[in-house]
Amino acid sequence: MRIGVFICECGTNIAATVMTQKVADAALALRDVYHSESIQYTCSDPGQRTVMAAVQKHNLDRVVIAACSPRMHETTFRRTVAKAGVNPFMMEMVNIREHCSWIHDDTDEATEKAIDLMAMGVAKVREEVPLFTSKVPVTSEVLVIGGGVAGIQAALDIADAGIPVTLVERExxxxxxxxxLDKTFPTLDCSSCILTPRMVEVKHNQDIRLIVNAEVEAVRGYIGNFEADIRKKATCVDEEKCTGCYICVEKCPSKAPDEFNAGVGESKAISIPLPQAVPLVASLRKEHxxxxxKGKCGVCEKVCPADAIDYEQEDRIFTDKFGAIVVATGYELFDWKTAYPNLGGGHYPDVITAMQYERMLSASGPTEGHIRRPSxxxxxxxxxxxxxxGSRDESIGRPFCCNVGCMYLAKQAxxxxxxxxxxxxxIFYMDMRAVGKDYEQFYRRAQRDAGAIYLRGRVGKIYPLDGKLMVMGADTLSGQQLEVAADLVVLATGFTASDGAAExxxxxxxxxxxxDFLSESHPKLRPVETTTGGIFLAGTCQGPKDIPDTVAQASAAAAKVIGLVSRDEMETSPMVAEVNHMRCIGCWKCIEVCPYKAIEKQKLRDGRQVAIIIESLCQGCGICNVACPPSVVSLRGYTDNQLISEVVEVLR
Amino acid sequence: MADLVTTIKQTLKDVELVLGWVRDPATGVAAPARFHTEEEAEAAVFDSTCVHNLAVHLPRLKGRRLGIVAKGCDARSVVELIIEHEAEREDLKVIGVGCGSILDVKKIWRRFGYGVEIDDRGDSLELGGERGPREDFLARKCHGCLEADPDIYDLFVGESAGGPAGEISGGREEPHPLSAMLEDLAPAERRAFWREQFSRCIRCYACREVCPMCFCRDICIMQTQVPHWAGGEVNARESEMIQHIRVSHLAGRCTGCGECERACPVGIPLMLLMDEQNRAIEDMFGYRAGDSLRARPPMQTFSIEKDLWGDEE
Amino acid sequence: MKFIAAKKIPDLLGLLARDARVWAPLVPEDSADTLLFLPWEPGAEVDLERFTQVSPKKLVMPGSEPLFSFSYSMAVDCERLEIGDARGVPGAGGASDADGAGEAPGAATVLFGARACDARSLTVLDALFGLEPGEAYNDPLYRARRAALTVVTLACTSCDAACFCSSWAEGPASTEGSDLILYPVEGGYLARGVSDRGEALLVLDIWEESEQPLPELAETDRVPFGTLNTKLLEIFSDMDFWERATERCVSCGYCTYACPTCYCFNIFDEMRGSRDGERCRSWDACMFYLYTLETSGHNPRPTIAHRYRNRIGHKFSYYPENQGTTLCTGCGRCIRGCPVGLDIRDVLRGAGER
Amino acid sequence: MSTIPREGIKASEPLRPEPATVLDVITETPNIKSLRLAFDDESLMQSFSFLQGQVGQLSVPGAGEATFAIASPPSQREYFQFSVMKTGVVTTAIHELRAGDRVAVRAPMGNTFPTDDWKGRNIVVIGGGIGMAPLRSLFMYLEDHRDDYGGLQLIYGARTPKDVCYLDDCRQWEAGSDIDFVTSVDT
Known part of the structure; x- marks a missing residue:
């Protein structure tokens, strides 16, 4: 065994605090270390060439590079040593920058620590064995879950690259x-005017298969090779036949709440949510x-000129293969009524949400653009x-900002x-947040041009008095108690994760x-990825954001997806779990805890049942390792003995 | 014990063998046995010397149809083994016996000599002709008895004990006799205490082998090179290490049957460690091993929960 | 005959402890029901009534001991390996005093209060590890410890139901392996020297003269060995017998570790960091699965029955065949301490009747 | 049994191995390597002798010690050879060794083949796979004492052609005119 150790100075990033030459000298005293040196910028081209030359000159078979975080350059240095003829997984990176030079001041102590870290790396690499990547084919079709603006944008971008997309929408x-929405800030362009063409584009794009009234029921598989079960719910309407003529809607005798219009106005049991609906087909809600x-009716069937009504229709399940998944399931608005009894708790009809107000403002809404008090x-x-x-309120357990309330209230004013x-x-507000491009000007416009009076403070109570609503609050700028007699109160309700997001x-x-907002893999460096390879996030399912951010993230997710599925096959990491079959006791703890369903039972020739890892499914998370009572599941590259060696070395 | 014998015979019609106890003619106390035939079953007994937790045999007999005679405490181990797939409920006929507390025979022997005549009169005890307070020789687990009657059984024999045996013996959930002493010690003194205790360990692994939940059996990481968690030397340091491994492997598994402490030939108070951990597991996860067939052991549960990965920033 | 009053035993131990480490049956702190051979210190109360749970073999064959140390170092572009002293470095491996390895091999040691079965077991081990130079195999570590050991035996006037040393000719009266024997009598103990070393102890002025007769020694259970050695070979393949015999066994190592004649050991290397290490030897037990597990994964003794058969066969058949002595002295520890009440005599008698 | 030489192990320290250096590592098959070793102590190396078929204990201190047959003939005085299949902890460590690395050896040990009793007779040596290691020592001994024996036949088999050890030796045995060499594979 011949180990080479390279200490990176990272210019002064490391060398200013760690005496790199001293670390290199200390390495030479370690067992099996045949070469060590300090390099100014190891990741630079000359730096890498120095490493390769040393590997060849000293006939090294393992390499330790003490430098920055492996997140930064592990791949770089794996390639470097591979070019020099060493198995890329026989290279161990030690982080003496983020873990040492950047966080310490004392040079002697930092050097001492760097020596310890380096020695641990040497101890670990001693126990390393060569690993080899393997390749799996990639399915090119992409699944987009959610047909809001994020899902639409992602689907269109992906389809533009000639990649087939299945877009699943629950509604x-x-x-x-x-x-x-009526209009959008800060440009006040009409929401439908900009969105409807994109919806139609989806409908007509030959690379996009649109499935509405559908939900993803189960997902199996792994990056490049997912398999999803999609349940298309029965709507009693044959989508192929329906022409969207509205006759059934007009004749339907069953009233139903109008969810699309946030409860402003009424709908029918069979309905079309909006005139610009895509697809423009009716659907029947059996519960209404x-x-x-009552067991008797059939009007819609009788009146339908297209013979599209089918009461016998049943749910259907499609199963398809996908290479990547974009989750764009959006948000819902916070249900404020129980949380805020002081605002009337829903008992005063003239206290409405901003979305209800939005529907009143909309020319295609139930009031045809007229603002009317509900009472x-x-x-x-x-x-x-x-x-x-329901935003920034710790007392009800919702500490986060909705990101858009300030701006949409300015718009509505x-x-x-x-x-x-x-x-x-x-406008009662807590703090004004107008951080986007042109947002600050837009908020000023609400004050200046629309004459909106901004009152900084929380509302304590609303009570009715003489046909008006008295809104009591504190103006924290003047320190005065305020009372405003309102004809209508509009609440800027915050965002919550969409129903069923956690499931x-x-x-x-x-x-x-x-x-219940979905978590990105890294808030800065991997903002659209999830921790599961091949699954990406777009829009407000990940957290509250406005339309520009939503669309930007959707396009970013699309770019990631295109990069992934445009390859025919992909390399899988060899650093996955492995079972020592000789010692497996068949207790199946690993199967129980595996979040990726990557472990199966297998019968050996001698009749024993043991656990086996499906390498392409395993993400190397290590949970099975700790669950395994006899420790016979190990994570390649991070075996128990490697970790023990590191600990023993540092305790030496 | 006609009732027990009949029940075992009846059970044998349905299973391959029944785990129970016989009386050792040399000492007069109970010893574990397997009954394969009705004839063998004639020798079955149950009395206050039936201290052994027979559930220890279940993992090795997995896949065979068995009967097992179980006290309340033993049944807790059976429950936990079923939860952990080390025994199949459908393969198992549990013959429950009501237990009115059992004797620590080893303690009696060590004090009065092996094989001394034990005459248990229920409320008092005569040992080799001398009268001794029965309380002194109760198995320690009886003091913290959770169930005198088994929670699961297919057939029940004898009289129901009518509640935890600890109540019968006047106490419940009693802490280990040494725990108060240990609580008063400073951390360094506690360490010294355990070092002293483990310096006696001979690494015979009786603690492991009598434990029903140590089901790795032959493949135990306390003795392997890969992984090399514990060194091979016999000394206090390594023995402490292997016991820490054992204790942590039993997190959420230990039903507190006390077999490890009973089997330890050099008298190390192992249940002190187990009790401490069991309490911690109960506080943290609300889980007590062996309580219910429907429970999920906390250490074998993975669910993607809120904030599981947290935020790295 | 020499006599010592019971109350003067601490004084005797004090005298012995002047030149040697004295090991005697003591109750460990916080564990009243345990009796072990532990290092005696003034004030410690020796229990000469009850039996110890573990044999004193650790004084000649510690639970573990370093054989030698080694260390790697780097010279100019080459590795160097140094092998340390074959005598090892006692205690370096963290061995505790209670293991008996705390003393350097060769340090004067007294075993006080051994029983005849314990003392006799040393002669069994001598035959194996080689007491005399020139024997086919001489274990330097064993020899150094054994040569420095003085054994003061306590003759048994009473026994319990687990004892069966009377199965052998001399039984509790055996003097094999002892240097000095104490016989319990009214008010104290009569003493008789067996070896020169034992006689030398009788010169100490602590002894009185006594006319008391030697007490009657205990009469224990007897196991009829007879032709058991060949019988065991005959039933070697009778797996049904072995399986039934071991039904209650849980395969722990107590019986072998407590046994005064079980001598199996394992050798392994322990690293202290990546450069320095020690080769160690420690007790091993044939009841462990890993004892015969081969690297290939094959285990010739896969079940408890296979392993127990070997244990019995080795003690009572193959070893007597090869060495002329049974690997058992009837101390009864394996019976007293078995967590599941397995009695080796039942198996032996069962085999005899097979 | 004839006297077995024990040169190499000090009688007073039977547990202590002697440091040795790896002179050469030969990859025989994908999982078998041969190591040629010499004791670091030159005088010990000069006096070191063993009999065909004897074994040695090879240590990689830190990993452990294991028994292997000596695969070189007694006449080879420059080095002694072990052939090792990679299976467990010690053999894995042995497979990591490269020329110049240090190991430790206790040898010779164990019994030999009663070659004296075979004199004047025809000998057939049959071996397979890594089991050939002690037989290589034996067969080369027989070749060294060719005149003492009648016909020499070596039958050597392996699981697959890639599992055949000692390819160079095989070629020589195949070419040798006065020995009969037969090889076979299972598949």
Whole structure:
């Protein structure tokens, strides 16, 4: 065994605090170390050539490079040693920058620590064995879950690269929350005007298969080779036949709540959510349908000119293979009623959410763009907007910012002035957050042009008085108690993860945070990846964000996906779990804990049942290692004995 | 014990063998036995010397149809073994016996000589003709008895003990006799205490082999080179290490049957460690091994939970 | 005959401890029901009534001991290996005093309060490890410890149901392996020297003269060995017998580790860091699966029954065949301490009746 | 049994191995390597002698010690050879060794072949796989004493052609006119 040790100076990043030559000298005293040196920039081309030359000159078979984080250059140096003829996995990186030079001041002590870290690396590499990557084929088709603006953008970008996409949407139409908005800040362009063409584009793109009224039920497999079961729910309408003529909707005798319009107005049991729906087909909600509640009706079937109604329709399950998955399941608005009894808890009809207000503002909404008080249909004069309802509120366990409330209230104040010129808007806010491009100007415009009065403070209470709503709050800037008589109160409710986000995450084996938003692999360096290879995030499923950020992330996810599936095959890491079959006791703890379903039972020739790792599924997370009572599952490159050697070395 | 014998015979119609006890003619106390035939079953007994936890044999007999005579405490081990797939419920006929507390025979022998005549009268004890307070010779686990009657059984024999034996003997959940002493010690003194205790260890692994939940059996990492968690030397340092390994491997598994401490030939108070950990597991996860067939052991559960990976920044 | 009053035993131990480490049956702290051979210190109360749980063989064959140390170093572009002293470095491996390895091999040691079965077991081990120079195999570490050991034996006037040393001719009266024997009598102990070394101890002025007669010694259970050695060979393949005999066995190593004549050991290297290490030897037990596990994964003794058959066969058949002596002295420890109540005599008698 | 020489192991220290250096490592098959060794102590190396078929204990201190047949003939005085299949901890460490590395050896040990009793007779040596190691020593001894024996036949088999050890020797045995060499593989 002949080990070479290279200490990187990283310019002064390391050398200013760690005496690299001293570390190199100390390496020479270690067993089997035949060469060591300090290099100014090991990752540079001359640095790498120095390493390769030393490997060849001293006939080295293992290499330790003490430099920066392996996240930075492990791949670089694996390639370097491989070029010099050493198995790339016989190279061990030791982090003496982030773990040492950057966090210490005392040169002597930092050098001492760097020596210890280097010696641990040598101890570990001594126990290393050559590892080899293998290749698996990649399925090119991509699954996008969620048909909001994020899913639409990702699907279109991926399809533009000529890659087939399946877009699954839970609702009857594409569009998501953005389709419900009237205008968008800070440009005030019409939401439908910019979104509808994209929805239609999806419909007509020959590389996109759109499945609405559908959910992903199960996902198996691994990066490049997923298999998903997609359940298409029965809607009693044959989508192929339906022409979207609205006759059934008009004749339907069963009333139903209008979810698309956030409860403003009413819908029918068979309905089309909006005129621009894609696909433009009706769907029937059995829970509201007279035929299913009372057992007799059949009007829609009778009136349908296209013969598209099929009461016998059943759920169907598609199973398909996908190379990558983009999760774009969006958000829902916080249900404020139980959390805020002081705001009326939903008992006052004239306290509405900003989304309900948005639907009133919309020309295609139930009020056709007229602002009307729900209680009496009168046009309000004084309108109070309250921000941060269900955001930034530790007391109800929701500490995070919704990212868009400040801006959409500014937008609604401006639109209010346009709709009712003699109206007066009051906005209770906590802090003004206008961090995007042109946002600050937009907020000023609400103040200046729309005359909105901004009051910094929380609202304590709302109570009705003489047909008005009295909004009590504190103005923390003036220190005064305030009371505003409002005709209408609009609440800027915060974001919550979409319904079922956690369950979906569990089905996909991806992590999620305490608020059920899905977690990215690294907040800065891997913002669209998840910890599961091949599954990417786009939009508000990952956390609250506005439309520009959503679209940017969706395109980023699309770029990652295109990079992945445009290859025919991909290399898999050999640093996965391994079972010593001779000693496996068949207790199956590993199978129970494996989050990737990467372990199976196998019967050996002698009849014993043992666990085997499906290497292409294993992500090398190591959970099976710790669950294995006799420790016969080990993680290649991180075996128990390697870790023990490191510990023994540092305790030496 | 006509009832027990009949029940075992009946069970044998359905299973290959039944694990139970016979009386050792030389000492008069119970010893573990396997009954394969009705004729053998005639010798079956159950009395207050049936201290052994027969569940220890289940993992080695996995896959065969068995009967097992179980006290309340032993049944807890059976439950935990089923949960951990080391025994199959459908392959098992549990013959429950109501237990009114058992004697630490080894303690009696060590004090009065091996084979001394033990006359247990239920409320008092005569040893080699001398009367001794029965309390002094109860198995320690009886003091913290959780179930005198088995929680799971297919057939029940004898009288129900009507509650935990600890209640019968006047105490419940009693801490280890040494725990109060140990709590008062400073960390360094505690260390010295354990060093002293483990300096006696001869690494015979009786603690491991009598433990029903040490089901790795022959493939135990305390003795392997790969991985090399414990050195091969017999000394206090290594013995402490292997016991730490054993204790942590039994996290969420130990049902507190006390067999390890009973089997230890050099008198190391192993249940002190186990008790401590069992309490910690109960506090942390609300889990007590052997409570329920439906429970999921915390150490064998992986679920993607909120904030599992946390934020790296 | 020489006599010592019971109350003067501590004084005797004090005299012995002047020149040697004295090991005697003592109750460890916090463990009243345990009795072990432990290093005696003034004030410690020796228990000469009960039996110890582990034999004193560790005084000649410690639970583990270093054989030698080694160290690697780097010279100019080449590696060097140095092998240390064959005598090892006692204690360097963290061995504790209670293992008996704390003393350097060759340090004067007294074993006080051994029973005849224990003392006799030393002669069994002598035959194997070689006491005299020039024997086919001489184990330097064993020899050094053995040569420095003085054995003061306590003759048994009573026994318990596990004892069976009377199975051999001299039984509790055996003087083999002892240097000095104490006989319990009214008020104290009569003493008789067996070896020169034992006689030399009788010169100490602590002894009184006594006219008391030697007490009657215990009469233990007897196992009829007779032709057991050939019988065991006959039933070697009778797996049914061995399986039934070991049904309650859980395969722990207590019986072998407590046994005064079991001598199997394992040799392995322990590293202290990556450069320095020691080759060590420690007790091994034939009841362990790993004892015969081969690298290929094959184990010629895969089940407890196979392993127990070997244990019995080795003690009572093959070893007597080869060496002329049974690997057992009837001390009964394996019976007293077995966690599952397995009695080796039942198996031997069962084999005899087969 | 004839006297077995024990030169190499000090009678007073039977447990202590002697340091030796790896002179050469020969890769015989994908999982078998031969090591040629010499004791570091030159006078010991000069007096070191063994009989065909005897074994030695080879240590890689730190990994452990294991028994291997000496695969070189007694007449080879420059070095002695072990052939080792990689299976466990010690053999893996042995496979890591390269020329110049240090090991430790206790040898010779064990019994020999009763070659004296075979004089004047025809000898057939049959071996397979790594089992050939002691037989190589034996066969080369027989070749060294060719005149003492009648016909010499060597039958050597391995699982597959890639598992055949001692290819160079095989070629020489094959070419040798006065020995009969037969090889076979299982598959």
């Amino acid at each position: 009857p139409t594409l569009g998501g929350n953005m389709a419900r 349908c007279r035929r299913y509640i 009496d249909g009168a046009e309000p004069r004084n309108i109070v907007f309250i921000s941060c309802v 401006i639109l209010t002035k346009e709709h009712i010129p003699d109206s007066q808007s009051y 979906l995450a569990q089905r996909l084996n991806i992590p999620y945070d305490q608020f």
